[in-house]
Amino acid sequence: MVSQKVMIKNPTGLHLRPAGILCKEAMQFKSHITFQHRENTANAKSVLSVLGACIKSGDEIELICDGEDEAEALSFLVTAIENGLGE
Numbered sequence: 001m002v003s004q005k006v007m008i009k010n011p012t013g014l015h016l017r018p019a020g021i022l023c024k025e026a027m028q029f030k031s032h033i034t035f036q037h038r039e040n041t042a043n044a045k046s047v048l049s050v051l052g053a054c055i056k057s058g059d060e061i062e063l064i065c066d067g068e069d070e071a072e073a074l075s076f077l078v079t080a081i082e083n084g085l086g087e
Contacts, residue, residue, distance in 0.1 A: 001066040002074050006081050013056035016047075018085035023047045025080050031067025033077070044077070 010018050026033045026044040033044040035053070037060075042053040044063070055061060063081075065074040 001064065002070045003062050003064040004074055004078055005060050005062045006078050008055050008057055008059045008061065008081065010084055010087050011057050012087075013059065014050055014053070014085075016051065018087060019047050019050040021085045022050060022077070022080070025077060026073070029065070029067070029069050029073035029076075031065045031070045031073045033063070033065050033073055035061045035063045037061045 008014060014022065023045055034041050035044055036042075037053050037055055040053055043049040053061075063074060063077055065071075065077075067073075
């Protein structure tokens with residue numbers, strides 16, 4: 001299991017479009033991918049779970065990847081989030 005904290009830079013947080021992109025990217029990996037924000041845990045492969053976490057701009061989340069391609073998944077997703085998830 002690997003994890004890393006990352007800051008959400010999108011001006012509107014993780015609304016539908018970036019949440020969809022995050023899920024699409026996470027589903028490319030075999031690892032179980034979640035993130036924590038405060039005391040909530042969300043499944044990064046579920047759009048509803050990501051939206052339900054109510055992540056706003058400036059929030060810090062901790063991505064957690066567990067599985068055979070965990071290091072690659074973590075690196076890829078941290079980079080995608082830091083680059084704004086297409087926004």
